[in-house]
Amino acid sequence: MSEATSSTPTLTTALTAVAATAGVAIVLRAIKRHFSPTISSKLQCKCGKIQGHVHAKYEDSARIYCYCQDCRDYANYIASLGGNKDETIGKEFGDNRVVQFCKNAITIEQGQEHLKLAIKKKEPNSKQVYMHRYYAGCCHVPLMNTVDFLGFVGVFCDFLDEKAVEQWDGPCRMFQDEGLGQPNPPFPDASPAPFIWKLIRYLPWRKSGPFDYDLTPVYWGDDSNGEKKEEKKKDE
């Protein structure tokens, strides 16, 4: 018997085992999700002109504390549009807090016309994915971050019911290296597996939700806007 023929059944057995394990994992997750509680919250901007709701199962949610510089620069820029440069919603260590949901969990019942789009100014030849960040044009606060081709969205915790936020899954942290410090003890790191799962599972809903991708955006991260850049940490 040649090596090629003897290795084929081994490979087939291994692939079958992987497929079976994945299948069992998907079924177990579906059962867990079925019994997972649905949590509801009002979603409203700071001034109350934009009113909506979020209804999402615990299993379909993830509280993310993002420490990245981009989120801070963006929050500063949006606050500056209303002349409140010093009134951003960033937290003690420079984190912005969102809960991630499938796009179909979000409905806006009032004030859709105040929902505006901001996109980071594109660098020439950049391969970066540019997020669609929606903010309240009425009171200049960031509300939701997403990408047009993805099925999920991050909604800023500050504009959801505090009690509901505490019930959703998490929190975990991302881009902690870009933070202005960390609490003691720190929040756990976000793990990639649930993120990849959502990336795939929520794709059918990429066109759902109150998101108009054709809105004319404001571009942030543009020095010609006269944006006040946050000073970098000294050790960088």
Ligand SMILES: [Zn+2]
């Ligand atoms: Zn408002």
Ligand SMILES: [Zn+2]
């Ligand atoms: Zn961020």
